[in-house]
Amino acid sequence: MTEATALPAPIWNILIGQDEVVTKLDRAVHDAELITRGEHGPAMTHAWLFTGPPGSGRSNAATAFAAALVCPENGCGQCQICRNAPTGGHPDVDIVRPQGLTYGVDDARELIKQAGMSPTSSQWHVVVVEDADRLTDQAVNVLLKAIEEPPPHTVWVLCAPSTEDVLPTILSRTRHVVLRTPPDAIVVKALQERYGIDASLAAFAARASQGHIGRARALATDEHARMRRQEVLRIPMQLHDLPACFVHAQNLIETATLDAHSITDSLDVQEAEQLRKAFGADAESKLKGQLKRSLDSSMKQLETTQKRRRTRTVRDQVDRALVDLLGLYRDVLLLQTGADVGLINDEMRPQLSQLAANGTTEDTGRRLLAINYTRKQMESNVTPLMAIEALMVELKDPWVRAAS
Numbered sequence: 001m002t003e004a005t006a007l008p009a010p011i012w013n014i015l016i017g018q019d020e021v022v023t024k025l026d027r028a029v030h031d032a033e034l035i036t037r038g039e040h041g042p043a044m045t046h047a048w049l050f051t052g053p054p055g056s057g058r059s060n061a062a063t064a065f066a067a068a069l070v071c072p073e074n075g076c077g078q079c080q081i082c083r084n085a086p087t088g089g090h091p092d093v094d095i096v097r098p099q100g101l102t103y104g105v106d107d108a109r110e111l112i113k114q115a116g117m118s119p120t121s122s123q124w125h126v127v128v129v130e131d132a133d134r135l136t137d138q139a140v141n142v143l144l145k146a147i148e149e150p151p152p153h154t155v156w157v158l159c160a161p162s163t164e165d166v167l168p169t170i171l172s173r174t175r176h177v178v179l180r181t182p183p184d185a186i187v188v189k190a191l192q193e194r195y196g197i198d199a200s201l202a203a204f205a206a207r208a209s210q211g212h213i214g215r216a217r218a219l220a221t222d223e224h225a226r227m228r229r230q231e232v233l234r235i236p237m238q239l240h241d242l243p244a245c246f247v248h249a250q251n252l253i254e255t256a257t258l259d260a261h262s263i264t265d266s267l268d269v270q271e272a273e274q275l276r277k278a279f280g281a282d283a284e285s286k287l288k289g290q291l292k293r294s295l296d297s298s299m300k301q302l303e304t305t306q307k308r309r310r311t312r313t314v315r316d317q318v319d320r321a322l323v324d325l326l327g328l329y330r331d332v333l334l335l336q337t338g339a340d341v342g343l344i345n346d347e348m349r350p351q352l353s354q355l356a357a358n359g360t361t362e363d364t365g366r367r368l369l370a371i372n373y374t375r376k377q378m379e380s381n382v383t384p385l386m387a388i389e390a391l392m393v394e395l396k397d398p399w400v401r402a403a404s
């Protein structure tokens with residue numbers, strides 16, 4: 001093998017600080033090609049479990065793997081396929097992101113039907129299930145058989161935060177790929193080399209994102225993202241009375257909603273256009289009869305999915321703010337205990353010292369608990385505004401719950 005071919009395929013460049021994973025997946029894609037030629041390819045298998053904390057690149061790894069399997073060049077990173085497949089824009093790649101609270105039996109049955117279809121333009125049909133931890137136990141049981149004996153060209157890629165989040169039955173039937181939170185130094189280096197970010201901004205972004213690569217990139221490259229973060233971090237210093245709590249809760253939700261829509265709106269339009277095109281309808285031409293009814297019903301389905309995605313994206317944005325607040329109170333706790341560890345928000349040291357002086361470690365502990373509780377609540381069906389209002393009141397007065 002020449003040195004050039006020994007390098008991992010370019011598509012893996014998207015992963016940062018995950019050398020082991022890249023080697024494993026690159027080999028799997030290589031062996032997948034051998035298998036399609038009827039040869040032996042032990043590095044490839046048909047059921048995978050990708051785990052890693054949020055932001056480690058878990059779902060990027062999974063979707064890049066899917067793209068590499070359907071790219072004729074094994075993941076050139078350049079072609080239309082490599083560009084479209086990771087977002088589900090390829091007929092042989094299904095990206096399933098359970099949008100609701102949990103993923104039930106009916107969804108699982110539908111998915112298995114879909115997964116069973118032969119690939120149309122490549123050698124594999126890859127089904128990526130993001131957040132497989134949202135599958136109900138019943139849904140898992142339905143899926144297990146399909147995962148155990150998939151049609152020869154089907155590949156399952158399940159993603160979850162950790163192995164504890166999935167049933168042992170899944171674990172034993174899949175090959176495991178573990179992504180780790182990359183150390184700050186590697187994130188800094190990647191930001192400098194890939195995006196030309198200067199050293200101090202890169203260091204800030206790496207620190208502030210707490211190992212979350214996508215977040216680090218956004219903070220390093222997008223001033224708007226930095227501004228939003230700053231707004232969130234200023235909230236704890238401004239919760240002087242109850243009306244302030246409600247105003248800040250309202251602002252936080254409104255901002256999250258705006259930001260979420262700026263992410264989803266263009267996707268919505270693109271998808272609707274793609275669907276219309278697939279039916280051979282452009283802006284001018286009008287469809288008739290069965291074809292029109294069929295397009296209308298697909299359009300309705302698409303709108304339902306898009307609506308769920310919007311809701312979920314708002315919640316993701318709120319969660320991001322909550323993670324930033326967790327980091328802030330972690331810093332406050334460090335200052336209160338005099339621990340000699342680097343602060344996530346070192347540039348706010350004076351304000352943080354003020355917060356630290358204004359309360360006890362018990363206060364800070366209760367605030368951290370309140371934030372974590374709200375994060376969990378946001379995963380259930382609670383109204384985001386109400387959950388955040390309650391949180392703001394607890395951040396103002398961490399003993400309010402005990403008193404009531």
Ligand SMILES: [Zn+2]
Pocket residue numbers: 071072073074075076077078079080081082
């Ligand atoms: Zn390609």
